[in-house]
Amino acid sequence: MKKKFKMVDLDCANCAAKMEDAIKKIDGVNDATVSFMMQKLTIDADDARFDEIMQEVVAVCKKVEPDCQIQL
């Protein structure tokens, strides 16, 4: 399933790249893009475990840039 989320206070381009990298490594994520310009996360992940995966995504992003929030 492919979904889009808005990211609030994504202030640094390098962090966006780091987040994208970290999200891609999560088990069950097929593809992910963090667009610094659009302030958006596009994620393609397993249907069945989607909510679970999203929780992991939030945790990973928090680690990279605690100021940035994903609007679920």
Next chain:
Amino acid sequence: MMKKQKIMLYRIIAAAVIYVPLFVLEHMGKLEFQSEMPVQFLLFMIPYLIVGWDIIYRAVRNISHGQVFDENFLMCIATFGALGVKEYSEAVAVMLFYQIGELFQSYAVNRSRQSISAMMDICPEYANIEEDGKLKQVDPDDVEIGTEIVIKAGERVPLDGVVVSGTSFVDTSALTGESVPREVTEGSEIISGCVNGSGLLKVRTTKEFDDSTVAKILELVENASSKKAHVENFITKFAKYYTPIVVCAAVVLAFLPPIILGGGFAEWIQRACIFLVISCPCALVISVPLGFFGGIGAASKQGVLVKGSNYLEALSEMKTIVFDKTGTLTKGEFVVSEVIPNGWEKEGLLEVAALAEGYSDHPISAALKKAYEEAELGELSMDRVEQTEEIAGHGIKAKIDGRVVYTGNAKLMEEEGVEYEPCAIPGTVVYLAAEKEFLGTIIISDTVKPEAKRAIAQLKKSGVKKTVMLTGDRKDVGEAVAESLGIDEVYTDLLPGDKVDKVEALLGELGEKEKLGFVGDGINDAPVLSRADIGIAMGSMGSDAAIEAADVVLMDDNILKISSIMRIAGKTLQIVHQNIVFALGVKVLVLILGALGMANMWEAVFADVGVSVIAILNSMRTLKVK
């Protein structure tokens, strides 16, 4: 300016107000206190903390999360290093300028983001539905297919549909870049994203919001950033290694020379700090994608959708361009241009042709029927036709008034043993015969688009080396069209499958770093569109197949736009390369000067945030390319 940016601005001003007098006093030698307390240090710490406390806080927090090489941490080390060697004034200045740079950078990025999203402001916010005689605004997402919606003058069309009542002029400029409004009346199709110019329109929707043109376009543009150009991928990879390498170099620089050469650590630690300040690759990480984003934005302003920065990159290297003739160079509308009867009247010949082709929906048949209607010869009585049979690649065999009639090409005539007069007029030639008797010839031709010749000439000016035309037409027809347009190579008599082979052969002839573009009308040429390096399709105002298969979509089918996007692509790449060379050049230069002890913190801060800001401003120019 956002609230967060305003607070930062006040902090910077406050710190600067305290810092400047301290700086002046220090230089006048008034800050030499003979005291137990480190007064000077404490005084400088006031502005330092005002402007930089959040950097220290974030550095500590991020290290606890395992993020070591982040900007905040590096800035802390660099300024702590300066404080350690008693360069208080310098430490504050570095922090101050770093924050000013960051503020400016975030402001610039915000501005560009706004101007880009303003350009893509085609998303309708609501749809009007009539309920109990009153208009109600609803979310376009909730409108079902077949609902009647009302669009008032000045409103954006929320969903694709057919006009039920009303006439108006709609402004399609947001979608196509075309400034002349189109007229719509009852029965016309209308696509979402356009703006209703004058009258009140009632429209019956034919698509859900998610399938409507506007939603498709928005999705394409938003996803464009995920298809990265080579340059972008290079920068991402580069950024990953750059920071650790520079930091390691800084550590080596701080400890190795003093150990080997002897002497104090202070001097070398200061040089190492310069390295740390320059170690963030931000200038590149922001400005390169921003440049491409702006380029894609500039293209969409012209009514050209580019599906990713990789295609923008490829467009700038396009050396061969292949056109499918029908629908791209020509209008794709077949019109009967000449009727040559063999010894009887024109009307009769046209009637027989229209009857024979009456049941077919081939474009040629449609042209014949249309010509018959336009000649106003009365209603076509199809009951005179007993049976028809299509002979693929040849024509049609029909039984009319008890006689077998053949309509088709020369091959059909030869196979049936008809003694026909071969016709040399360019165009699609249809021969007619009844039994063995030759009835006459009808010429059907496709009209060349008026802008085609200029488009070809402009492409050549933009750096295209070879223009090729592919067509299923006969040799003389194809060559005549190609010659009139100034096309270099023509391949005629092609079946749809042959086009892929031809494109593959042409791809093989390309040199390194040369790209091939294929322009098609989006109908039946999906395989060729995807095989070419850049598939350019006519959007025909929302033909799904074309938008799906192509890499670049010309929303208003205007082939003149191809050379304009090539120019946008070239300019974008040029700006991106400028940024890379400039940012890396300054950084490397300051690194070298820093290692030799010839650069100070000020230059280092400039090499970091200053370069970043300049690169962002440079990237913004891509938006303005025309």
